[in-house]
Amino acid sequence: MSETALASQGGRADNPAxxxxxxxxxxxxxxxxxxxxxxxxxxxxxxxxxxxxxxxxPIVYTLIRSLFDRSGAxxxxxxxxxxxxxxxxTFTAIRNNVIWVIVAPAVCTILGLxxxxxxxKVRWATAFKLIVFMPMAISMLAAGVIFRSLxxxxxxxxxxxxxxxxxENAFTGGAANYEGANARPDxxxxxxxxxxxxxxxxxxxxxxDFALVGxxxxxxxxxxxxxxxADAPGSDGIAGTVFLDVVSGxxxxxxxxxxxxxxxxxxxxxxxDASGNVAGSAQTDAAGRYLxxxxxxxxxxxxLPATNFVAGGQGVSWLSSAFITSVVILSYVWIWAGxxxxxxxxxxxxxxxxxxxxxxxxxxxxxxxxxxxxxxxLAPVLVVVLVTLIINVLKxxxxxxxxxxxxxxxxxxVIAVEMWTVSFGGGNDQGLGSALAILLLVLVLPAMxxxxxxxxxxxxx
Amino acid sequence: xxxxAARTAGLAGVAITGLVLAGCAGGTPGGDGEFSGTTLExxxxxxxxxxxxxxxxxxxxxxxxxxxxxxxxxxxxxxTTLNTQxxxxxxPDVAVVGQPALMQQLAADGALAPLSGDxxxxxxxxxxxxxxxxxxxxxxxxxxxxxxxxxxxxxxxADIYDExxxxxxxxxxxxxxxxxxxxxxxxxxxxxxxxxxxxLTDWFENVYLRTAGGDMYDQLTNHEIPWTDPxxxxxxxxxxxxxxxxxxxPGAAQRTFPETIPAVFGANPEAGTVYEGDFVAGxxxxxxxxxxxxxxxxYDFPAINxxxxxxxxxxxxxxxxxxxxxxxxxxxxxxxxxxxxVWVPNGGLTSPNQNVDTSLYPDDTxxxxxxxxxxxxxxxxxxxxxxxxxxxxxxxxxxxxxxxEFLQDPADVAGAQQKLEDAAVSAYGG
Numbered sequence: 001m002s003e004t005a006l007a008s009q010g011g012r013a014d015n016p017a018x019x020x021x022x023x024x025x026x027x028x029x030x031x032x033x034x035x036x037x038x039x040x041x042x043x044x045x046x047x048x049x050x051x052x053x054x055x056x057x058p059i060v061y062t063l064i065r066s067l068f069d070r071s072g073a074x075x076x077x078x079x080x081x082x083x084x085x086x087x088x089x090t091f092t093a094i095r096n097n098v099i100w101v102i103v104a105p106a107v108c109t110i111l112g113l114x115x116x117x118x119x120x121k122v123r124w125a126t127a128f129k130l131i132v133f134m135p136m137a138i139s140m141l142a143a144g145v146i147f148r149s150l151x152x153x154x155x156x157x158x159x160x161x162x163x164x165x166x167x168e169n170a171f172t173g174g175a176a177n178y179e180g181a182n183a184r185p186d187x188x189x190x191x192x193x194x195x196x197x198x199x200x201x202x203x204x205x206x207x208x209d210f211a212l213v214g215x216x217x218x219x220x221x222x223x224x225x226x227x228x229x230a231d232a233p234g235s236d237g238i239a240g241t242v243f244l245d246v247v248s249g250x251x252x253x254x255x256x257x258x259x260x261x262x263x264x265x266x267x268x269x270x271x272x273d274a275s276g277n278v279a280g281s282a283q284t285d286a287a288g289r290y291l292x293x294x295x296x297x298x299x300x301x302x303x304l305p306a307t308n309f310v311a312g313g314q315g316v317s318w319l320s321s322a323f324i325t326s327v328v329i330l331s332y333v334w335i336w337a338g339x340x341x342x343x344x345x346x347x348x349x350x351x352x353x354x355x356x357x358x359x360x361x362x363x364x365x366x367x368x369x370x371x372x373x374x375x376x377x378l379a380p381v382l383v384v385v386l387v388t389l390i391i392n393v394l395k396x397x398x399x400x401x402x403x404x405x406x407x408x409x410x411x412x413x414v415i416a417v418e419m420w421t422v423s424f425g426g427g428n429d430q431g432l433g434s435a436l437a438i439l440l441l442v443l444v445l446p447a448m449x450x451x452x453x454x455x456x457x458x459x460x461x
Numbered sequence: 462x463x464x465x466a467a468r469t470a471g472l473a474g475v476a477i478t479g480l481v482l483a484g485c486a487g488g489t490p491g492g493d494g495e496f497s498g499t500t501l502e503x504x505x506x507x508x509x510x511x512x513x514x515x516x517x518x519x520x521x522x523x524x525x526x527x528x529x530x531x532x533x534x535x536x537x538x539x540x541t542t543l544n545t546q547x548x549x550x551x552x553p554d555v556a557v558v559g560q561p562a563l564m565q566q567l568a569a570d571g572a573l574a575p576l577s578g579d580x581x582x583x584x585x586x587x588x589x590x591x592x593x594x595x596x597x598x599x600x601x602x603x604x605x606x607x608x609x610x611x612x613x614x615x616x617x618x619a620d621i622y623d624e625x626x627x628x629x630x631x632x633x634x635x636x637x638x639x640x641x642x643x644x645x646x647x648x649x650x651x652x653x654x655x656x657x658x659x660x661l662t663d664w665f666e667n668v669y670l671r672t673a674g675g676d677m678y679d680q681l682t683n684h685e686i687p688w689t690d691p692x693x694x695x696x697x698x699x700x701x702x703x704x705x706x707x708x709x710x711p712g713a714a715q716r717t718f719p720e721t722i723p724a725v726f727g728a729n730p731e732a733g734t735v736y737e738g739d740f741v742a743g744x745x746x747x748x749x750x751x752x753x754x755x756x757x758x759x760y761d762f763p764a765i766n767x768x769x770x771x772x773x774x775x776x777x778x779x780x781x782x783x784x785x786x787x788x789x790x791x792x793x794x795x796x797x798x799x800x801x802x803v804w805v806p807n808g809g810l811t812s813p814n815q816n817v818d819t820s821l822y823p824d825d826t827x828x829x830x831x832x833x834x835x836x837x838x839x840x841x842x843x844x845x846x847x848x849x850x851x852x853x854x855x856x857x858x859x860x861x862x863x864x865x866e867f868l869q870d871p872a873d874v875a876g877a878q879q880k881l882e883d884a885a886v887s888a889y890g891g
Contacts, residue, residue, distance in 0.1 A: 089858070153715050180647070182707075216647030217624070246646050250626010319715055406656040407714035407865050409857040421857060428851055 059441065066434035080435035089410055090436070093418040096325055097443070100396060100414065104329050104336075105389035109382060111333065112340025116348055117370065119341070129345065133338035140335070144402030147331035151318035151403075161315030168313030177221065177266060179311045184211040184245045187255035194306030197272070201299035205235045208302040211245035211255045212264065220244070220262055227263040228287040237293030238302055242267045242284050263288020267308050271300040321411035324404045328412055331399055336392070340385045347381030348374070383454065390447045394440065415440050494527020496787040501530045503791070504542070505557035505777065508534040514804045515557075521803055522794045528787050539563060547572045552782040555791055557607055559777050561595060561842055567780065568598040574784040575601045576792055583796035587816045591675075591840045596778060605796040609776035609813040611834045612738035612843060613667055613762035616745070618725050620756050621648050621733040629760040633699060636763040640708045643733035649710035651703070652725050652732035654718035655868050658861025660737055662845040662853065663773065665864060667736075669696040671768035675839040682847050684889045688881035694874055699765060701871035714869055719744065726751035736762070738774065739811065739830045754826045761833050772837035775846065776813060813840070852888035859884040 069076045084090050115132050119125040135143065152158030155165040183189035183196045189210060190199050202208045207230055227243035246252075247260035267284040271292045279300060280292040292302075318327050351374070359369050375382075397416040404412040415436055423433025507515050512534055519530040535542040539558045544567075546552045552572065558564060567573050576584060581602055584593060588606065596604030615636075622628070625646035627639040640650030655661055670678050673692040680686045681693070703709065710716075710724060710732045718737065722744045725735045735741065742753045751757040761770070779795045781788050794800050801812035808823045815835045822828035834840070845853030845860055852859040863884065867877040 153712055184645075213645035214647055219647065247626065248624055248646075250623075250628075250642065317715070405715045405717070406658060406856060406862070407869065410862065413857070421855060428849070 062434045062437050062441075065430060066432075066438050068431050070429040070431050072430065076431065080432045083432060084435050084439065089413055090415075090418055092410060093413040093415045094439075096412065096414050097394060099325060100329065100393045101390055104332050104393045104396075105386050107329075107333050108336045108340045108389050109344075109386050111337040112342075112344050112385065113375075113378070113382065115337065115341040116344040117374065119345060120348055129338075129341065132341050135335045136338045138335070140398035141402055143331055143335055144399045147327065147334075147399075148319070148403045148405075151327050153315060153317045153319060155313070155315050158315070158318070160318065164315050165313035168315075172310070172313070178212070178215055178264065178308050180214050181212045181309055182214040184213050184255055187211045187245070194309055195303050196309075197301050197303035201274075202238050202271075202302050203299055204238060204295060204297065205233060206238060207232065208238060208240040209255075209257065210240065210242040210267075210304060212242065213245050215244055215246075215264070217244065217246070217248050217262065221265055223286050224262045224265060225286040225288075226259065227257050227261045228289060229257050230289040230291065233291055234293060236295055237291055238271055238295065238300060239289065239291040240269075240302065241288045242269065242290065242304065243288045268305055270303045270305055271295055272303055273298055273300055319403070319405050319408055321408045324408040324412040328399050328403050331403065332393070332396065336389060340389065343385045344378060344381055347378050351377040380454075380458075384451075387447050387451050387454075391444055391451075394444050394447070415443075494525065496790065497527030499528045499785075499787045501528055501555065501787055501791055502533065502553040503530055503555045503557075504533040504535050504553045506535060506537065506539055506559055507557075508536065511809060514807050514809060517807075518795075518800050518803045521800065522791055525794075526787070526790060528791075530791070543567065547782070554783060554785070554788045555779055555781050555795075557777045557779045559775065560846070561604075561778065562847060564596075564604050564778055564780050565598050568601070568603050572782060573603045574781045574788070575603055576605070576781065576789070577784060578789055578793075580605070580781075580789045580792035580796060583793045587796055587798060587814045589813075589815055589835070589838070589840075591838065592813050595776075595840065595842075604778035604780050605792055606776050606778050606813045607795055607801070609811050609834050609840075610739055610774045611772055611811065611830050612663055612774045613772045613833065613837075614739055614741065614759040614830065615734060615736045615762055616725070616741045616757060616759045617734045618730055618751065618756060619758050621646070621730060625733065627733070630763050632767070633702075633763045633765045637703060637708070640703070640734060644708050648730065649732035650708035651734040651736065652710040652716070652721040653704075653713040653736075653868065654716040654721040655713045655865050656715060656717040656720075657856050658864045659845065660718050661864035661868055662860050663738070663843065664700060664736065665696060666773045666841070666844045667762045667771075668699050668765065669693070669844075670771045670773055670839060670841055671762075671765040672696045672699060674768075675771075675841055678841050678844065682841075682844050684848075684885050688885055689878045693878055693881070697867065697871075697874045697877060700867070701874065704868050705871035714865060722748050723750070726757050742826060754824050759826070759829070769838040770833070770836050771839040771841070772834055773841055773843055774834065775843055848885075849888045852885055859888060 065072065066080050067075060067077060069079075115129075119128050119132075122128060138146075149157065150159050151161070153161060155161040181196075183191050187209075188199045189196055191197075196210065196212070198208045209230075227241055230239040230241050233239035241257055242264045243257055244262045244264055245254060247258075249260075252258055252260060263284065263286060265284055265286045265288065267288070267290070269282050269284065269290045269292065270278045271280045273279045273296075279298075280295050282290040282292045284290045317323070355377070356369055356373050359373050364372070395416050396414055397420065400412050400414050400417045401420075419433050419436035419440065422436060423430040503519060505515060512532065516532050519532060522528065523530055533553070535556075539556070540560065540563050543552065543556055543558070543563070547567065547570070564573070584596065584602060584605055588596075592606050593602065596602055596606060617627075617629075621643060622639070625642045625648070627642040630636040630639045644650045653660065653664075666678075669681065669692070672695050673681070677686065677690075677692050681688070681690070686692070716724070721732075721735045722741070724731050725733065726745045726748055728750045741759075742757075745751055745753050745757045762773075764770075779792060781792050796814070798812075798814050798816040798818065801810065801814050801817045802821055804810040805812060805817060805821045806823060808827065811827070811831045811834055813834055817831075817835075819828050819831055819835075822831055847853070848860065853861075855861065860881065863877055863880045866880070867873070870876075
């Protein structure tokens, strides 16, 4: 941007002078021409050297390097570019960059516009702006760390999931007593849809015991007692014992009620008839015994319904591949909406208020004033903000590098991260990395050109 | 005592018993020893407490021989520093490096002196064959392994194991049974931290070394056999009997490795077991809720199909850059149990030297780690450290990433193998 601007300024400085110089003898004219060029060069030299060393040379070298292999010795032509576009991870990176460019600058600008217009109308505008702008003061890296911990999956670690789980549990009643319990395999039990049921139907007068595992003895209710075998039921009932089939410290025989195994009190037990209706139910006592009686003739599947085992709210896996890009973009918006707001607010303060007043006097609604007057007047500022953010977003690196956990890193990949990984982050292939850098340059160019052109127009007008 | 007698005793002591030498050396304070006036330059990666301990080792050599030994730490830049010094014609006399590849490269460049005389004898006498092989490049012995790390340790919370009635398993099936017992008692069997892939590559390496053996391990490391080889299928299938089962604490893919330590040894443990190298002892101590040796214990990575005792790990190898008598005497000293025994009681050193008195280790856990290491019939370096970093050392790519994907979908063995092979071809190819 600055390079072109400088060149155009140089051009303009020369132009008015040369046609104005009067026709003089050839040698004298040449000499003065030379002197002028020398002086111009003298003034330009520092900037040219600086730009040459830090902008032109790196670009040219990157271009050349991108045509060589990983060692830098073998010329491979456009192989790196071919590899770049046939490689899955680069493809994901390009796709993500497109999503970024479409979503992030637009959302930032819209939020910035809303904040700026609203702040224009409230009393505590400065305080409000200060707060919205504050994330700009945090480094991207730190912001990444903050968002990563904010969106942790474990509700004990991630604030967002903690809130979601709290709300969820308020509606569902939270985790059941026996969260996470399983049936002991090979004890005549099946697990289906969260409930645990007898494998075969049970006849009236029989008993059905439930041997469960996967519950910490430390988490059992206080009134828990040693499991006791249930008494045989009458001819219209089914009885049994629900017990924790684990002896603390080990030992014991699987599926057998014996010393050291606890009954599981308060467990709901259903007798389900052939058509799937619950014909009777009971709760277990402190020793884990239940008795369902007064059942009509027939055979019943005895089941511990899923309500005994629900795990409570689990939250959302925010950092998984599915949501990761959204989370990273959100963190970006959190930082940059403030920047957009400040830029737009300054544009807002510069526009002519009398137009808005006139529109209001003519009876225009606030919405009309905003869409027909304020927004068009702000358009140049909005374009600057949008284009600046697009350039900024194309080279996004820090947040994408910090936030995703390993498993979702490939899903969150963007070109700048891919470029770093390939060339320095262990890939050691600076040929491919240079090709990616060139791709990034090409993508940034249109936005640059728009910005430069607009700057020039502004100067000329 | 005559000079000749001292010399003979000294050499014998260095090579064989150490104790005899220590007795003699006590009577000849530095200055009139065999190499008095000789100055040796030694460099290694160690700094801080490790440097102090290593300097104490070198002090004993100085006392015994009268030589002056100057120690310099090259930090993490061993390869760069040593290569530059070799190019400049000014290498140290002895260096201790952590990368076997660096030793191989320096040997291939002709910068190293083969071990001869007493030094070679000391290695033959004090080290198991697997360590001699690791110090050998193209049939010539160059290295003395001074320090080693054991990455075949499975750490468990003894309180949880006791409650569940679980015990230390002998083999993989027993391992799964114990984890099932832990799981029955309401804790997850094992916690895996797969946020970054390196712990998972260590899992694979341990399983592969046991199912395929050391030779295949070396071939796979050098990519002489493809990752689509049936031996890799077998190892991944063994892993799949654990990964993806309810025995593993849910959420592995988003858990960092450090987070698995409090998950097993913290104030509110959720799982009974965690697998990683001997450095886990340090993590547990940092966490502070469990005590290593009391309720935080470990057992060796379980054998698979009757495999011989095998250890995956790392180590530091001493190499000599010339074959002067004093240099070789120092190498012989470093290969003797005596040198390691100076450092061992202070903690922080696990010696692969089989004649080091293991009763000198400061605690039972350190002793157990060392015994597993010395008792290993097959020792191999961490494979991911030996492969090109694009394959074995890059987050989000290659070996690391494919193992994360495999952890999430252990049914897709063939797919994982193909991805590993593709990544390997591109990483080794360049």
